[in-house]
Amino acid sequence: MEINQETVSHLATLSDLALEEDEAQKFEGDIEEIIKYISQLDELDTADVEPTYQVTGLENVWRVDEIRPQEVSSEELLVLTKDTEKQQIKVPRVL
Amino acid sequence: MKYLPTIGIECHVQLATKTKLFSEVDNDARLKDPNSCVSPIDYGLPGMLPRLNGAAILYVIRAGLALNAQINLFSRFDRKHYYYPDLPKGYQITQLFQPLIGSGYVELPSHKRIRIEHAHLEEDAGKLSHADGYSLVDLNRAGTPLVEIVSEADMHSAAEAREYAKELWRLMTYAGVTYGDLYNGNMRFDVNISIAPEDSDKLGTRTEIKNLNSFRAVERVVEYEVKRQTKLLEKGQKVKQETRGWNDAVGETTAQRSKETAQDYRYMPDPDLPPIRLEAKTIDEQRKQMPKMPADYRTWLDGVLPNDIIEILLDYQGLMEKLSEVSVILLEQQNMLEKINATLKKLANLFSSVLLAEENTSLLNDALPSARQLIDLAEMNDRKELSSTAMKQVFLKFFDPEMRYKESLTIAKELGVMQDNDVESLAQIVDEVLAKPETQKAQADYLAGQEKVLGFLVGQVMKASHGKANPATVGEILRQKLST
Numbered sequence: 001m002e003i004n005q006e007t008v009s010h011l012a013t014l015s016d017l018a019l020e021e022d023e024a025q026k027f028e029g030d031i032e033e034i035i036k037y038i039s040q041l042d043e044l045d046t047a048d049v050e051p052t053y054q055v056t057g058l059e060n061v062w063r064v065d066e067i068r069p070q071e072v073s074s075e076e077l078l079v080l081t082k083d084t085e086k087q088q089i090k091v092p093r094v095l
Numbered sequence: 096m097k098y099l100p101t102i103g104i105e106c107h108v109q110l111a112t113k114t115k116l117f118s119e120v121d122n123d124a125r126l127k128d129p130n131s132c133v134s135p136i137d138y139g140l141p142g143m144l145p146r147l148n149g150a151a152i153l154y155v156i157r158a159g160l161a162l163n164a165q166i167n168l169f170s171r172f173d174r175k176h177y178y179y180p181d182l183p184k185g186y187q188i189t190q191l192f193q194p195l196i197g198s199g200y201v202e203l204p205s206h207k208r209i210r211i212e213h214a215h216l217e218e219d220a221g222k223l224s225h226a227d228g229y230s231l232v233d234l235n236r237a238g239t240p241l242v243e244i245v246s247e248a249d250m251h252s253a254a255e256a257r258e259y260a261k262e263l264w265r266l267m268t269y270a271g272v273t274y275g276d277l278y279n280g281n282m283r284f285d286v287n288i289s290i291a292p293e294d295s296d297k298l299g300t301r302t303e304i305k306n307l308n309s310f311r312a313v314e315r316v317v318e319y320e321v322k323r324q325t326k327l328l329e330k331g332q333k334v335k336q337e338t339r340g341w342n343d344a345v346g347e348t349t350a351q352r353s354k355e356t357a358q359d360y361r362y363m364p365d366p367d368l369p370p371i372r373l374e375a376k377t378i379d380e381q382r383k384q385m386p387k388m389p390a391d392y393r394t395w396l397d398g399v400l401p402n403d404i405i406e407i408l409l410d411y412q413g414l415m416e417k418l419s420e421v422s423v424i425l426l427e428q429q430n431m432l433e434k435i436n437a438t439l440k441k442l443a444n445l446f447s448s449v450l451l452a453e454e455n456t457s458l459l460n461d462a463l464p465s466a467r468q469l470i471d472l473a474e475m476n477d478r479k480e481l482s483s484t485a486m487k488q489v490f491l492k493f494f495d496p497e498m499r500y501k502e503s504l505t506i507a508k509e510l511g512v513m514q515d516n517d518v519e520s521l522a523q524i525v526d527e528v529l530a531k532p533e534t535q536k537a538q539a540d541y542l543a544g545q546e547k548v549l550g551f552l553v554g555q556v557m558k559a560s561h562g563k564a565n566p567a568t569v570g571e572i573l574r575q576k577l578s579t
Contacts, residue, residue, distance in 0.1 A: 016178040058369035065150035068119040088231035091180040
């Protein structure tokens with residue numbers, strides 16, 4: 001798979017990252033290296049192998065539908081955010 | 096050129112669970128302060144593990160049964176990645192590859208079937224509101240369980256799209272999957288629309304209009320988009336594949352962000368959530384608990400009530416259950432089918448006249464009268480103890496907090512609307528009226544052959560009886576007395 005500046009800038013958009021030009025250059029090489037490393041797996045014949053979705057072997061893990069008091073209060077959670085207004089999390093304008 | 100629209104609808108339905116899909120937090124955020132129904136899981140804090148709500152699975156099974164759909168015994172969760180402030184984790188937990196519900200169908204009142212492609216369980220995102228220069232995030236809705244129902248593109252008109260949306264609402268509320276509060280966004284519709292020349296076997300480019308929360312909006316969006324796309328094609332331009340938003344006040348759609356392709360979402364299995372393997376008996380248990388659905392009621396009432404009345408009444412599940420209860424009681428009392436149907440028709444007319452004429456539909460969401468009250472009322476009318484007008488007066492009192500628990504007979508007596516059918520007592524009033532000087536001329540006219548004067552005389556007797564006499568009986572008595 002070929003990684004070029006277009007791929008890097010597309011990935012940056014999807015991740016909402018602002019990259020400087022030299023960073024983008026550096027990542028082009030880095031990502032290419034990573035892909036090449038992972039691509040070694042393509043040498044294996046996996047035609048008859050089930051994809052691995054889980055490694056625990058667990059199934060049917062669920063809880064009852066009951067409201068429980070939370071150990072962390074909503075105030076304590078809101079404090080973790082950078083900026084708030086009227087009990088809401090304030091973020092740069094989207095849309 | 097004539098163009099044929101092709102429409103598919105995705106609908107997000109909020110499940111009526113007590114808690115969210117992955118956290119033990121209140122799922123009902125109505126009238127609650129922003130960011131008050133939250134936990135570290137909803138904030139997507141590092142290291143938090145989702146804990147699946149078992150009830151949500153049962154609700155989705157019920158949705159599947161309502162959709163006449165295949166319930167998949169094996170299903171699992173995937174992550175759908177996108178970066179937006181209403182989604183703190185940076186991914187939504189959903190089901191892409193192995194959803195809980197497979198293909199099914201929704202039968203419209205017209206009996207046309209709209210196929211369901213699949214339905215899956217997923218979590219909702221938070222709510223954004225936009226101010227000048229910034230946006231605000233409320234995470235109360237983040238993690239609310241949704242079932243997303245995806246239809247095939249089987250609809251071809253605005254009316255059909257509306258019918259489908261409405262039927263879906265009925266199916267989901269009847270089955271108890273959701274509260275179905277459209278105003279509060281309990282069901283949200285995304286409509287995909289394309290148009291193509293009528294004789295073409297290829298579909299046009301589609302646009303997707305997201306987040307509609309009323310049946311009317313679904314209908315208007317289709318009307319608007321068909322016009323807009325037709326205009327573009329007629330000018331030789333192309334329809335752009337895009338997501339558009341709907342402005343209900345202005346009545347038009349406008350382009351929104353360009354849509355990510357499926358690849359951009361970087362779907363991957365969610366390793367935090369073990370898969371679901373259902374036993375057939377779990378599904379059977381839910382099937383046994385399913386109530387009568389709209390299609391059952393349509394079959395039952397076909398030929399008993401006019402279709403338009405059936406469709407109006409079907410919006411009120413409690414009302415349909417009440418009518419069934421009445422019918423069961425009448426059947427147990429060995430009534431003939433004809434009599435039962437006549438009673439149902441009488442009651443249906445009362446309910447629909449309240450709904451239509453009184454514009455007081457909220458009455459039917461409150462406590463309904465008991466089956467006994469309804470049967471007594473209809474029978475009093477059958478025995479001519481209550482005129483049709485009086486029957487409606489008593490009926491309305493069933494919704495009066497002061498009167499609602501009283502027997503129909505008590506209410507009728509308190510209102511003083513019982514009709515007097517007692518021939519002897521009526522004959523006495525007739526005699527009194529005939530003795531009055533002011534009726535002498537009318538009597539003479541009648542005897543001279545002016546039949547219609549009888550109406551005046553009946554009116555006089557009605558007045559003397561304070562409106563309680565049965566006019567038909569009075570007419571009979573008058574005729575007899577005057578002809579002898």
